[in-house]
Every structure is written in C-alpha cells, then in structure tokens.
Amino acid sequence: MGCMNPYFPNLLSPIQVGSVTLKNRICLAPMNLLERDPNGVFKARDIAFIERLARGGVALITIGESYVGRKNGAAGLALHINDPGAYNGLCDMADAVHRYGAKISIEMSHAGAFSRPEYNSGELPMGPSAYVTPLGVQVTEMNEEQMEEVANEFGDAALTLKNAGFDLVMFHAAHGWLIHQFLSPRTNKRTDKYGGSVENRIRFPIMCLENIRKNVGKAFPIDMRITGDEVIEGGYGIDESKKFIKYLAPYVDMIQCSTGGIYHPDAAARMSPVVFYEKGCNVPFATAIKESINIPVSCVGGINEPLQMEEIIRDNRADLIVMGRGLICEPDLPKKLAVNDIENINRCLRCNECHNRFFAQGWFTCTINPTVGHEIDHVRTDNTPRVAKKVLVAGGGPGGMMAALTAARCGHEVTLCEKETALGGAIRFSDHVDFKIDMAYWRRQIEGKLAKTNINVLLNTSVNHEYVNNFAPDVLIIAVGADPVIPPIPGIDNSKVILGAKMHDRCLEFGKDVIVIGGGMVGCESAVELKNRGCSVTVVEMLPRIANGCGEAQANSIRVGLLGVKTLVNTRCLRVTNKGVRVKTDGHDEILLPADSIVLSTGMSARSKLVEDLQQAHVPETYVIGDSMAARKMGNAIKEGYYTAMNL
Ligand SMILES: Cc1cc2nc3c(=O)[nH]c(=O)nc-3n(C[C@H](O)[C@H](O)[C@H](O)COP(=O)(O)OP(=O)(O)OC[C@H]3O[C@@H](n4cnc5c(N)ncnc54)[C@H](O)[C@@H]3O)c2cc1C
Ligand SMILES: Cc1cc2nc3c(=O)[nH]c(=O)nc-3n(C[C@H](O)[C@H](O)[C@H](O)COP(=O)(O)O)c2cc1C
Ligand code: SF4
Structure with a gap:
C-alpha cells in the first residue's frame, strides 16, 4: 500500500478490481482509434497516443470500440480483435501502457443493427429485431445460431486480449450497440425468450458474458460499460437499468456507468455532455447503480474539475472517475494532481472539437492541447532554442498568447503587444457567458502562465510596420485576428x-x-x-x-x-x-x-490590410498565424501559435 496523497487522498488512492490493483481512481474512457492499417494492426501513431496517456499517470486505459465480429458488427474503421493480424499490435500496445505502471483494457464491441455493409463485406446488419434503418438498410433479426456465433466471438476476443497481455477486458453493453440493443425495449421487440421481460432481454448478454468468463477464467477482471439511463422518451430509465444490472453484475468485476449513446441526438449530447449540461451531470446514475451492487462502479461524462472528482470518490458516489476529453486535453492530469499543480492543468472546454475527427482528419485533435495527435512527431523534446532570438508577437489573442508563451519556454526573448487594455482577443467574450466558463478559465490560466515568464507584455500597444522596424526583432509573429464581416444589407447601420x-x-x-x-x-x-x-x-x-x-x-x-x-x-x-x-x-x-x-x-474576416502593412517591416523571419491568416477557431490559432514558436 503506497502513501496517501496529501492533496487528493481519495482520488489518488488505489483500488482493487477483481485480481487487479489500479494505482488510482482515474481511468481513460474508451475512445476509438479509427485504426486504418490495412493489415489490421495498431499503427505506431495509435500506440504513441495511448503511451502518452499512460505516461501522464492514469490508472486504467480502455482502448475504444474494437470489433469482435469476424464477418459482421463493424460500423466503421476500427481494430478487429479476432483478426490474427491484430495480435502483435495488441501486444505492443499492452507493453507500451505497462511501461508506465498503468493497466490496459479494451472495449469489445459489436455494432449490431448499426453495422454498415461497406465495413462488413456487404453483409446486412443484424440486431435483436428486424427493421429498415433511416438510410434504407435492412436489419435482420438474429437467430439463435447467430447469437451463439457472436457470443463465441466475444469469448475468443477476450482470450486473445488476455494472451496479448491485457489486464482487463470491457464488455460494451452501452451507447446503442448490439448488447444495448438487446437490453433496451426500444430496440428489442422480440417475442421469444430473448425479448420482453428484463429476464429475457438479458439472456443474450449473459450468453456472451458466460463465453468471455469461460475463456479468460475466474481471476481475470471483466469490466462492463452500460448506459445507465437512455435519457430519451420511450427509453429505459435508471430504475430499469438497475434491474438488469442486478442480473449482469455477478458475471463482471466492475461496471462503467455511462449515459445516452449514439442512438438519438439528445442521447449523444448526454453521452459526451455538452456545455449546456452541468459538469458531472451523469454521476447520479452511477451512484444509483453503486448503491444496488457490490462491485466497483465508475462514472463518466463531462467531468473536468479536480475538486469535484475528489468529492465524488470521497462521498462514495462512484469508485472511479472515467474521463475521455479531460485526458485528451490534459494527459498529465493524474501526475499534476499528485503534486497539486492545479493551475497548470488544461481544463476541457467540452467544445467537442475532438469529435470532429470522425468527419475531418480522422485523428484526435483538441482546441487547447496542440500536441494531441502528434505524439509520434514530438521528437524535439527539449525546449532549448537552437539560437535565442528576439521575438515580437503582435496581438494577444489565443494565438499570440500561445506563441509568446511557447517561444519564451523555448528560451527566446519575447515581447507581446496587444492594442486593447487586456489580453484574450476574440475570446474575451467568454467572461460574460456562463456556458463558456472553461474558455474564460483557459484565458485566465494562460495569462497567469505568461505572468510567470519574463515575457514583456505591452497592453494598449498597437503595432504597425514602423513600430516593428523600430523594435528590430529577429522574428515577427503576426496574430492580429479578424474583423466582423458586415454584409451590404440596406439599413445595416441602424442603431439597433x-x-x-x-x-x-x-x-x-x-x-x-x-x-x-x-x-x-x-x-x-x-x-x-x-x-x-x-x-x-x-x-x-x-x-x-x-x-x-x-x-x-x-x-x-x-x-x-x-x-x-x-x-x-x-x-x-x-x-x-x-x-x-x-x-x-x-x-x-x-x-x-x-x-x-x-x-x-x-462571420469574420482576417485583418488582411494590417497583416500586409506588418509584412512591410524589415524582419528576418515573419509568420502569420490564427485568425489573421484566415478567420477560423480558437484551436487553429493555438496550434499555429504553438508550432510556429516551437520551430523558431
Ligand atoms: C463572439 C465570438 C465567439 C467565438 N466563439 C468561439 C468558440 O466558441 N470556439 C472557438 O474555437 N472559437 C470561437 N471564436 C473564434 C475564436 O475566438 C478565434 O478563432 C480566436 O480568438 C482567434 O485567435 P487569434 O489569436 O488568431 O485572434 P484574436 O483572438 O482575434 O486576437 C487578435 C488580437 O490582436 C489584437 N490586435 C489587433 N490589431 C493589433 C495591432 N495592430 N497591434 C497589436 N494588437 C492587435 C486584437 O486586439 C486581439 O486581441 C469566436 C469568435 C467570436 C468573435
Ligand atoms: C473522440 C471520442 C471518441 C469516443 N469513442 C468512444 C468509443 O469508441 N466507445 C465508447 O463507448 N465511447 C466513446 N466515446 C465516449 C467517451 O468514452 C465518453 O464516454 C464520453 O466522451 C464522456 O466522457 P468525457 O466527458 O470525459 O469525454 C468517445 C468520445 C470521444 C470524445
Ligand atoms: S477538443 Fe474541446 S472537448 Fe475535446 S478534449 Fe479538447 S477542449 Fe475538450
């Protein structure tokens, strides 16, 4: 038993999950890695991403949705656990996590009715009940033979994972995927022994769990992710989930209580709770489940306040805190908590920019953590500048602040000029908006960091090319932002x-x-x-x-x-x-x-005239970043500020 942490004694205390000891109560939520290697193995980039999280001190990492089905059950690009080609990558992944004392699990999934023919060699999706999806795809009703096959696939996957060095496995019974489809009366319309009563709806999930247990043995922990409450009209509530969990709990060692899922927009907004919900809005469901069973229960969803995390564990509302976005934007959270370095913890904005990867680059990105997704590229680990330079940053918005801070940390001599009375640029509005509380926090936080450096911050200082010539910097970083676009609508200059x-x-x-x-x-x-x-x-x-x-x-x-x-x-x-x-x-x-x-x-439009003026100055190196290059979002400005400064 290690020493009790003086700052977060409950959150950072170990916990036993079956035969496995977790070093603290902070776990990574399953987030799919969108595996794209044609041979089915994890790519080096996947491993670098996960390894970085393990290095930050998290106790348990659960790799996101990974499919068990051999010919059905995939809803997109993801790892297929039962593909023989996946095995070496799984071993490498487990090894990478173990090097940092974390434990590793994986979310064994089957998409059921949400499977897509294009990812399943043209096979039609199958689920508890037949229906035609809004996209016109026919879902077929599973027969007993198919159920047995899927149950075997879950068992085979669990054994593969155990052999590959995983410490636990997660049975994905949440968010609208196959197992959830059986548990929910919304989607399970069967009239045989697998539908209707709670006792019938749990029959197939138990069939899968029995196979998993048979293959991994008694001592190997099984975690189960459930949707504690479906949060939509016609869906089950927490009272009903407590009923089926009572039956399922004896087959598992831990339950992760999520909420909602991908089956409905309202449910998706609660699954990764958006800014309009209060922080930790889903914890009461975990508490209700915890009160009804005797194994550890973890909670998840929109948690990003360290003190709230400590209180949840202290007050027995849940046994573990699971975080997805909170760790994407701050992989070092557990390590920083251990030394009470709260002021340097990035606090997730719950802006869901990270979710956009599904539609854009296909890889993790984060508004406030510019390094996320680039772990493998971070070969330059020391901040020592090749040559210390005199850097002038024009504009103190997110881009300019990040550029100045990073350049100073790299050892350059930095001056940051802002024409207004305060730093923050366009995001200063967040001070006035309650649902932007974390954006305002980020601004105050980076201002605090700037104050601790030797950066010369000059407010009320408007920069033009003459100013730059007089200043004679080695580097000019132009971060002067954007102006609102005013369309030519008659009467637009009305005082209203x-x-x-x-x-x-x-x-x-x-x-x-x-x-x-x-x-x-x-x-x-x-x-x-x-x-x-x-x-x-x-x-x-x-x-x-x-x-x-x-x-x-x-x-x-x-x-x-x-x-x-x-x-x-x-x-x-x-x-x-x-x-x-x-x-x-x-x-x-x-x-x-x-x-x-x-x-x-x-809309907004880059301050191009000002940029052109500044570009007239005689400076060896000039860079244009953020909205002054093209009006976009805060994350673009932060990323460009960071990498521009890193590369000086
Ligand atoms: C109302 C509003 C809401 C927004 N909400 C979001 C959101 O929720 N999420 C999101 O990701 N993005 C949001 N954005 C966009 C986001 O704020 C910008 O993309 C981001 O602030 C760009 O950062 P920047 O540093 O490039 O420019 P800015 O934030 O515009 O900062 C530029 C700074 O340069 C200063 N400056 C201008 N001229 C000079 C000069 N000559 N000398 C010195 N300083 C000068 C300005 O005063 C300003 O402080 C919002 C924008 C607005 C306007
Ligand atoms: C980028 C991203 C990918 C996700 N992928 C999965 C997934 O593969 N499986 C899953 O069950 N949940 C997935 N989720 C949901 C998270 O596991 C988590 O439950 C949710 O984001 C709430 O936690 P948070 O507020 O701490 O992010 C994903 C969330 C994000 C942000
Ligand atoms: S992109 Fe936004 S929601 Fe996602 S981790 Fe970063 S700050 Fe949080």
Whole structure:
C-alpha cells in the first residue's frame, strides 16, 4: 500500500478490481482509434497516443470500440480483435501502457443493427429485431445460431486480449450497440425468450458474458460499460437499468456507468455532455447503480474539475472517475494532481472539437492541447532554442498568447503587444457567458502562465510596420485576428444593430425581441446566451441548416442549447428598419420580423490590410498565424501559435 496523497487522498488512492490493483481512481474512457492499417494492426501513431496517456499517470486505459465480429458488427474503421493480424499490435500496445505502471483494457464491441455493409463485406446488419434503418438498410433479426456465433466471438476476443497481455477486458453493453440493443425495449421487440421481460432481454448478454468468463477464467477482471439511463422518451430509465444490472453484475468485476449513446441526438449530447449540461451531470446514475451492487462502479461524462472528482470518490458516489476529453486535453492530469499543480492543468472546454475527427482528419485533435495527435512527431523534446532570438508577437489573442508563451519556454526573448487594455482577443467574450466558463478559465490560466515568464507584455500597444522596424526583432509573429464581416444589407447601420463579436460589451442595451442575423456557431451561441438572459430570440440563416460548417457533435450541442429559440433557415435578410428586419424565406412572401435589437453575426474576416502593412517591416523571419491568416477557431490559432514558436 503506497502513501496517501496529501492533496487528493481519495482520488489518488488505489483500488482493487477483481485480481487487479489500479494505482488510482482515474481511468481513460474508451475512445476509438479509427485504426486504418490495412493489415489490421495498431499503427505506431495509435500506440504513441495511448503511451502518452499512460505516461501522464492514469490508472486504467480502455482502448475504444474494437470489433469482435469476424464477418459482421463493424460500423466503421476500427481494430478487429479476432483478426490474427491484430495480435502483435495488441501486444505492443499492452507493453507500451505497462511501461508506465498503468493497466490496459479494451472495449469489445459489436455494432449490431448499426453495422454498415461497406465495413462488413456487404453483409446486412443484424440486431435483436428486424427493421429498415433511416438510410434504407435492412436489419435482420438474429437467430439463435447467430447469437451463439457472436457470443463465441466475444469469448475468443477476450482470450486473445488476455494472451496479448491485457489486464482487463470491457464488455460494451452501452451507447446503442448490439448488447444495448438487446437490453433496451426500444430496440428489442422480440417475442421469444430473448425479448420482453428484463429476464429475457438479458439472456443474450449473459450468453456472451458466460463465453468471455469461460475463456479468460475466474481471476481475470471483466469490466462492463452500460448506459445507465437512455435519457430519451420511450427509453429505459435508471430504475430499469438497475434491474438488469442486478442480473449482469455477478458475471463482471466492475461496471462503467455511462449515459445516452449514439442512438438519438439528445442521447449523444448526454453521452459526451455538452456545455449546456452541468459538469458531472451523469454521476447520479452511477451512484444509483453503486448503491444496488457490490462491485466497483465508475462514472463518466463531462467531468473536468479536480475538486469535484475528489468529492465524488470521497462521498462514495462512484469508485472511479472515467474521463475521455479531460485526458485528451490534459494527459498529465493524474501526475499534476499528485503534486497539486492545479493551475497548470488544461481544463476541457467540452467544445467537442475532438469529435470532429470522425468527419475531418480522422485523428484526435483538441482546441487547447496542440500536441494531441502528434505524439509520434514530438521528437524535439527539449525546449532549448537552437539560437535565442528576439521575438515580437503582435496581438494577444489565443494565438499570440500561445506563441509568446511557447517561444519564451523555448528560451527566446519575447515581447507581446496587444492594442486593447487586456489580453484574450476574440475570446474575451467568454467572461460574460456562463456556458463558456472553461474558455474564460483557459484565458485566465494562460495569462497567469505568461505572468510567470519574463515575457514583456505591452497592453494598449498597437503595432504597425514602423513600430516593428523600430523594435528590430529577429522574428515577427503576426496574430492580429479578424474583423466582423458586415454584409451590404440596406439599413445595416441602424442603431439597433449590434455586432455579435462586440455584443458582450453592450448587453444592457438589448431589448426583449432580438433577431440574430447569421446562424453559424457564433450566431447560434449568441442566441442561446440572449435566450438565457430572458430575450425572445429568432435566428435568421440563409443556408438550409444552422451551425453549417460545424462538426456533427458541435451542431448537436448547439441544437440542445437552442431549445426555445426560433430558427429560420433558407431565409434572407432584405433590409433592416427601425421596426425590425424584413426577411424572405425561400418559397414564402417577404415579412417583417419585429425586433428591439439585432445582432449581426455573419462571420469574420482576417485583418488582411494590417497583416500586409506588418509584412512591410524589415524582419528576418515573419509568420502569420490564427485568425489573421484566415478567420477560423480558437484551436487553429493555438496550434499555429504553438508550432510556429516551437520551430523558431
Ligand atoms: C463572439 C465570438 C465567439 C467565438 N466563439 C468561439 C468558440 O466558441 N470556439 C472557438 O474555437 N472559437 C470561437 N471564436 C473564434 C475564436 O475566438 C478565434 O478563432 C480566436 O480568438 C482567434 O485567435 P487569434 O489569436 O488568431 O485572434 P484574436 O483572438 O482575434 O486576437 C487578435 C488580437 O490582436 C489584437 N490586435 C489587433 N490589431 C493589433 C495591432 N495592430 N497591434 C497589436 N494588437 C492587435 C486584437 O486586439 C486581439 O486581441 C469566436 C469568435 C467570436 C468573435
Ligand atoms: C473522440 C471520442 C471518441 C469516443 N469513442 C468512444 C468509443 O469508441 N466507445 C465508447 O463507448 N465511447 C466513446 N466515446 C465516449 C467517451 O468514452 C465518453 O464516454 C464520453 O466522451 C464522456 O466522457 P468525457 O466527458 O470525459 O469525454 C468517445 C468520445 C470521444 C470524445
Ligand atoms: S477538443 Fe474541446 S472537448 Fe475535446 S478534449 Fe479538447 S477542449 Fe475538450
């Protein structure tokens, strides 16, 4: 038994899970690695990503969805555990994690009705009951032979993992995949002994668990991920899940209680809880389950506050804390907690940019952790500069702050000039918005870090090319951001019109009825904020959907926030008058939307003229980063600031 940690005595205490001892109570949530190696093995990049997390001090790493089915059950690109080609990669992965004293598990999954023919050699998906998916794919009802086959596949996968050096296995019974499909009366419509009562619905899951146990033996721990509450109309609630868990618990050593899943947008928003839910919103489900069984229960979902984590364990609300996004953005969380270095812990923004990887690069990314996904590229580990340079950073937004901090840490002599009275740039708005609390925290945090360096921060200092020439730096980093785009709508200069980017300085001026022109992410979030302030808000968007250009997860988050806000798509603003905004929706007549205030949120555009002026200066090295290169998001600015400075 190790010493008790003085700062987080409960959170950092060990716990026994079956025969395995976990060194603390912090675990990585399963997140799929989107394996793409044609031979089925983990790529070096997968291993580097996981190894980095193990190095940060997490006790248990569970690799995300990995398929057990040999010819069915895949919903996308992921590791196939029963593929003989996967074995060496599994061994390497286990070895990488063990080098740092962490334990490793994997989420054994079968997508069931969510399987996609293109990932299953054209095989149609199968599930507890037949139906045609919204995409027109026929799902077939599983017969007993198919059930036995899948149960065997789970057992075979577990044995493979045990042999490959894994310490535990996870049985994925959550989030809408095959096992969950059997457990839920929403999807299990069978009238035979596998459907209907709780006792019938658990029959197939137990068949799988029996096979797993038979293959791995009594001493090998099995973890089970469940959806504690389906959180949608017609879905099961916590009382029903407690009933089936009572039957399943004797077959497993630990239960991970998640919530919701991918079967419905509302359920997805609760699975990786978005900013509009309170932190730790799903913990009560884990607590309810913990009270009804005698094995460890872990909780997961939107947890990012160290003190809250300690209290959850201390107050016996759960035995372990599982984190996905909180560890993506701060892999060193456990190690930093151990020395109470809270101020240097990145706190997840719950912005779900990391979810976008499914649709974009296909790999992990993070708004505030620029190194995530590039673990394998981080060959340059020391921060010593090749030559110490005199660096001038123009603009103190996220990009400029990150560039200045990183350059200073690399040993350069840095001056950061900001023309406004405070640092923060466009994200200063977050100080006024309660659901942006973690963005505001990030800003204060990086300001605190800057204050601890010898960076010369000059506020109220506007930089132009003459200033730069006088300053004579070796390096100029231009991070001057973007300006709001003002479309040529007649009447747009009406005094009722407030620029979205500036609206937080003018909150007291808002009347009751507000029209937001522009339904992108920023316009929609402004609408949510105004709704929360008691305004009656309408968003007008000329494209066919709001939050266009956002990833699915972010668009889904915005949808949750917008409940109670009227949105008009395919709608053009014709002109602004003293009475409001005249609009025309495709196929309809022009109408007046009465408004007391009008928020203009029609995008941002790089301050190109200023950039061009600054580029006239005589400087050996000049870089343009963030929104001043092209208006995008905070994560782009941070990443460019970081890598520009790292490469000086
Ligand atoms: C209302 C609003 C909400 C947003 N919400 C989100 C969000 O939820 N998530 C997200 O990822 N992104 C969001 N964004 C976008 C995000 O804020 C920007 O992408 C990000 O701030 C860009 O960082 P930056 O450092 O490149 O530029 P900026 O943040 O614009 O910073 C540029 C800085 O340069 C300073 N500056 C300008 N000219 C000079 C000069 N001549 N000399 C010295 N300093 C100068 C400016 O005063 C400013 O402080 C939002 C943007 C707005 C406007
Ligand atoms: C990028 C990403 C990938 C995920 N992949 C999986 C997965 O493969 N299997 C799974 O059960 N959950 C998956 N999840 C959900 C997480 O395991 C976790 O339950 C959820 O994000 C809530 O935890 P958090 O708020 O700490 O991120 C994923 C989440 C993210 C952010
Ligand atoms: S991208 Fe956003 S939600 Fe994802 S880990 Fe980073 S800060 Fe958290």
